[in-house]
Amino acid sequence: MRKIVTGNKAVAEAVREAKPDVVAAYPITPQTEIVETLADYVSNGQLASQYIAVESEHSAMAACIGAAIAGGRTFTATSSQGLAYMHEMTNWAAGARLPIVMANVNRSLAPGWNLWAEHTDAMQERDTGWLQVYVSTVQEAYDTILMAFRIAEHQDVLLPVMVNLDGFTLSHIMQPFDMVEPGDFIPPIHLSEMIDPKNPKGYGTIAGPAEYFRFRWEIERSMREAVNVIEETQAEFGERFGRTYGLTEEYRCDDADVVVVSLGTLGKEAEVAIDILRDEGIKAGSLRLRWFRPFPELNLAGKDVVVIDRDYSFGFGGVLAHSIRSKNLVKVYSVIAGLGGQEVTYDDIAGFIRHRRIGEESWFGVNAHV
Amino acid sequence: MFEIRIHSRGGQGGVTAARLLAMAALNDGNFATACPFYGAERRGAPIVSFVRIDKHPIRIYSQIRNPDLIVVLDASVMPAVDVLHGLKTGGRILINSAHKQDFAGYVTNHVDLTSIALRENLMVAGSPILNTPVIGALARTGIVSADSAKSAIRGMFSDERNIRAAEAAYDEVST
Numbered sequence: 001m002r003k004i005v006t007g008n009k010a011v012a013e014a015v016r017e018a019k020p021d022v023v024a025a026y027p028i029t030p031q032t033e034i035v036e037t038l039a040d041y042v043s044n045g046q047l048a049s050q051y052i053a054v055e056s057e058h059s060a061m062a063a064c065i066g067a068a069i070a071g072g073r074t075f076t077a078t079s080s081q082g083l084a085y086m087h088e089m090t091n092w093a094a095g096a097r098l099p100i101v102m103a104n105v106n107r108s109l110a111p112g113w114n115l116w117a118e119h120t121d122a123m124q125e126r127d128t129g130w131l132q133v134y135v136s137t138v139q140e141a142y143d144t145i146l147m148a149f150r151i152a153e154h155q156d157v158l159l160p161v162m163v164n165l166d167g168f169t170l171s172h173i174m175q176p177f178d179m180v181e182p183g184d185f186i187p188p189i190h191l192s193e194m195i196d197p198k199n200p201k202g203y204g205t206i207a208g209p210a211e212y213f214r215f216r217w218e219i220e221r222s223m224r225e226a227v228n229v230i231e232e233t234q235a236e237f238g239e240r241f242g243r244t245y246g247l248t249e250e251y252r253c254d255d256a257d258v259v260v261v262s263l264g265t266l267g268k269e270a271e272v273a274i275d276i277l278r279d280e281g282i283k284a285g286s287l288r289l290r291w292f293r294p295f296p297e298l299n300l301a302g303k304d305v306v307v308i309d310r311d312y313s314f315g316f317g318g319v320l321a322h323s324i325r326s327k328n329l330v331k332v333y334s335v336i337a338g339l340g341g342q343e344v345t346y347d348d349i350a351g352f353i354r355h356r357r358i359g360e361e362s363w364f365g366v367n368a369h370v
Numbered sequence: 371m372f373e374i375r376i377h378s379r380g381g382q383g384g385v386t387a388a389r390l391l392a393m394a395a396l397n398d399g400n401f402a403t404a405c406p407f408y409g410a411e412r413r414g415a416p417i418v419s420f421v422r423i424d425k426h427p428i429r430i431y432s433q434i435r436n437p438d439l440i441v442v443l444d445a446s447v448m449p450a451v452d453v454l455h456g457l458k459t460g461g462r463i464l465i466n467s468a469h470k471q472d473f474a475g476y477v478t479n480h481v482d483l484t485s486i487a488l489r490e491n492l493m494v495a496g497s498p499i500l501n502t503p504v505i506g507a508l509a510r511t512g513i514v515s516a517d518s519a520k521s522a523i524r525g526m527f528s529d530e531r532n533i534r535a536a537e538a539a540y541d542e543v544s545t
Contacts, residue, residue: 004393004404169431173405174389176396268429345432 002178007170010138010177011077011103011163012037014145016047017182018101021072024052024063028082029115030167031105035077057082061089061100068098069203071194073149076100079167080107080121087125093160094129094219096204099152099189100160102130103145106264106310107167108340116341117166119263119311122292123319129219131161131226132293134263136249138175141165143243144290147233150186154233156225158191166264166310168341180241223294230291247296249288252278256285258304260353261324263289266308266338272346277353284353289320300328306356308349310338317361333357337364372513373434374421377453378443381413383501387443388419390505390522395423397518403428416447423513439513442466443483443500464507466500470544481507481543489538490531499535502527506536507543516540 005013011034015023023042025035041047050067054060057078064074078086083104093100104125108118122132131151135141141163148161165171195203207215230247238244251271253259260270267288277284285303289296305328309318316322321334333356338344348364374391378384385406392402406419420434436456440463442448454473457463461476468482487498502523509519523532 002396004389004396004402166431173403173431174392175403175428176392176401265431269431271429343432345435346430 002176004174004176005138006033006172006174007138007141007165008033008105008172009037010142011145011165012041013179014142015075016041017179018073018075018146018149018186019047020049020075020101022050022052022064022067022074023076024054024060024067024074025076026054026057026060026078026082028057028079030107030171031077031079031082031103033171034103034105038075057086058089061086061093064100065089065093065096065098068093068100068191069096069195071189071191073153073189074098074100075102077103077105079105080109083121083125084109087128090125090128090130090160092204095215097158097193097219097222098160099149099158099191101145101148101152102160102162104162104164105167105171106164114340115167117169117264117310118339118341119164119309119319120339122162122164123311123313125162126293126319129159129223130293131157131159131223131291132164133161133291134164134289135170136265136268136288138170138173139177139243140245141170142177142179143237143241143245146180146182146186147237147245151226151229151233153187153189154229155190157222157229159219159222159226164264169265185237185240227294227296230294245290247289247291248298249290251286251288253285253287255283256303257283258306258353258356259285259287259300260306260308260349261287261289261320261332262308263292263310263320266310266344266349269344269346270308270349273349273353276346276350282354292320292323295323295327298324298328300324300330304356304358305330305332306335306353307332308335308337308344308352312336312339321361331359333359334361335364336361371422371424371428372439373437374423374439374441374513375434375437376419376421376441376443377447377451378417378419378500379413379447380415380417381495381497382443383499384417384419384443386526387441387501387504388421390501390519390526391421391508391514392423393522393525394505394509394514394518395421397521398515400425401427407433416451437461439464439511441504441508443504462511464504464511464543466504479507479511479544481539483507483539486535486538486542490535492531492535499532502532503535503539506539509536510540510543510545
């Protein structure tokens with residue numbers, strides 16, 4: 001049935017369908033509605049999970065780690081400061097190969113206190129070994145959470161997945177969406193190395209250089225294998241439920257001379273900019289990365305590339321722009337825009353493309369050439 | 371694309387009105403999005419929420435700059451807020467007021483939603499509920515059908531007084 005709900009509510013609905021054994025969470029704006037809704041579902045019997053109301057995000061992730069190592073399906077949600085506080089444990093979750101699913105509602109980091117959308121919080125988790133996906137609609141948030149459990153728990157992956165949605169812009173917007181009956185789309189969780197009281201083992205013990213190095217390589221091997229698992233899962237999701245997703249979403253890219261690359265809701269707004277530019281005779285396209293880790297192979301040869309970063313690595317540049325440049329050996333026009341919830345409209349994006357200066361970086365509203 | 375901005379005060383139900391309107395548009399077979407503007411909102415402070423309705427899926431997340439329709443749930447915000455800001459030439463403004471108001475260049479409708487809510491004893495925490503009757507008044511302007519408006523209200527509220535209030539607003543709004 002079609003309903004109109006917020007991005008946060010859609011995430012909670014998908015988690016309810018996935019039936020995690022444990023939800024451990026601490027509230028933080030703008031994700032609070034996710035964990036509030038799940039707490040309601042647990043208390044009114046709609047979700048048979050253990051809900052652990054922890055005292056911090058660090059503890060939330062620690063509780064998920066404990067539950068996952070005991071063989072449980074686990075979920076948490078956070079944002080911004082909460083994710084930063086969790087950081088020690090996010091490394092542990094990936095290193096211990098635990099298929100935890102987390103919704104991160106992207107929000108800037110303080111100071112100054114700012115509650116609005118920015119991707120830097122997730123970018124600071126880039127190197128932890130978590131898979132990262134960025135969604136752009138309420139429907140996509142719901143569908144991707146369902147797929148995230150299956151991908152994380154796949155025997156060829158066994159890594160945690162972070163599903164990112166833009167704070168307020170997507171977490172609080174109400175859009176129509178359809179729920180699915182997942183049936184056996186998410187198979188029961190099975191971990192071969194879970195705690196077995198009848199067969200005690202040590203977990204998290206010391207590892208010498210040789211073992212440690214091999215563990216790191218195995219994370220990377222699984223990250224590479226995850227590309228296939230994501231594609232298989234997305235294809236099966238499309239066959240079963242009629243909505244098909246890729247590693248990226250391309251819009252009018254085929255014959256484009258210039259392509260704008262972005263993450264999250266900016267990628268949907270960019271499609272409107274593309275239609276305006278096409279009407280002007282400019283052959284432009286939009287490429288929205290859904291999956292950021294593992295980083296997808298892109299085909300940008302021969303095109304002008306404009307990258308919008310809603311994040312920044314100080315003293316270096318936009319993280320997405322850097323990724324595109326280094327993986328594709330192309331020069332880009334790097335636009336830094338939308339930090340701290342800065343309003344970025346389709347007209348603004350059309351301006352970035354029209355007035356692109358390949359090889360340069362602009363801060364929108366500060367020294368942009370538009 | 372038809373764009374609506376709703377002015378109210380925190381706690382008056384402006385966000386719920388946006389959601390009901392989007393749901394009614396969906397019932398009509400259109401696409402719709404509803405979103406509040408999040409700033410330093412708090413109970414009693416002037417707030418705005420937005421609705422977009424279109425025949426196609428809506429890909430715009432930035433704020434509405436030139437609405438087709440302005441809804442003022444609480445006319446007491448008008449001295450503090452330029453409610454007409456950005457309204458398209460010839461656009462419509464619907465005001466919760468017992469009195470006729472005129473704004474040159476715009477179509478103006480008024481309806482006394484507060485009295486309707488009080489008549490039906492639709493109250494929460496001592497304040498009249500405006501978000502269900504206003505959907506009736508909006509249906510009269512033709513942006514959503516009356517049947518879709520009613521089923522949107524019934525989908526969210528089981529108390530039939532909400533429907534009666536919406537019907538009263540439909541009948542009483544100035545045209």
